[in-house]
């Protein structure tokens with residue numbers, strides 16, 4: 553059972569019955585956690601990913617539990633493919649109620665030597681991809697009388713985050729896009745919001761906390777766990793790392809009738825981490 557599945561749902565069963573949701577980057581990590589909760593609440597979830605192996609495993613995990621789910625191969629950087637996939641989903645399932653722009657690319661690299669292609673790759677996945685997918689669902693949501701878009705942002709651009717010029721610039725763009733589209737598409741009753749997740753222990757995070765191979769520490773994995781526990785105690789005011797379900801809960805809330813009067817908002821879900829950093 554995944555971390556997120558271990559946390560029982562606070563939402564009523566059948567809350568999202570009849571809804572169709574598209575989750576980009578839905579095969580792993582936070583995206584899968586979101587897909588999992590939406591499906592548990594009754595939505596038909598279409599997970600999209602560039603990587604077939606991720607799709608197969610995620611789809612098997614969802615369908616084996618009796619959830620309604622399907623998978624589609626998609627690189628959000630390709631606007632024509634995005635449009636085709638979105639049309640296909642609408643034709644097949646009759647509607648799209650929720651788009652979760654979760655697909656993201658990221659790595660630490662010094663800005664001075666970041667290649668044009670490296671810059672472009674991250675900005676295209678995080679920002680252009682969010683725009684292409686949002687634009688593609690617009691006509692479908694407008695024609696059906698409304699819909700919800702939830703994009704994944706971050707908090708690192710609130711202060712500046714060295715070695716991450718590409719991702720911070722892209723996510724600042726996602727914030728701007730969220731606010732602009734929310735106002736522009738409100739007449740069509742399309743609610744557009746974003747979530748800025750705090751630290752969720754992905755593989756990348758675990759690696760970042762691991763002592764270097766030449767450190768002489770015999771059990772580097774155990775050392776990484778100790779360091780992560782220490783970070784939770786000292787760096788996260790609410791005292792623990794996040795889980796995909798923490799983010800998924802906010803998506804489910806926004807997808808539910810409780811989100812009816814919410815648009816243009818960017819929700820920080822981070823245990824207080826960024827504010828604590830801002831005071832140090």
Ligand code: HXC
Nearest residue numbers: 656657658659660661667668669670671673674677706719
């Ligand atoms: C410098 C790098 C690099 C690195 C890739 N590049 N990694 N440059 N340092 N560590 C450069 C490559 O050399 C290449 O430029 C260009 O980026 C594109 O690389 P490709 O591997 O060809 O691209 P692609 O296969 O499209 O992969 C996209 C990617 C990759 C973004 C580069 O990292 C990826 O697929 N990531 C998806 C998974 C991921 O990152 N998830 C994290 C999301 S979490 P040249 O010039 O050589 O052609 C998140 C929250 C952040 O976003 C919170 C962090 C604390």
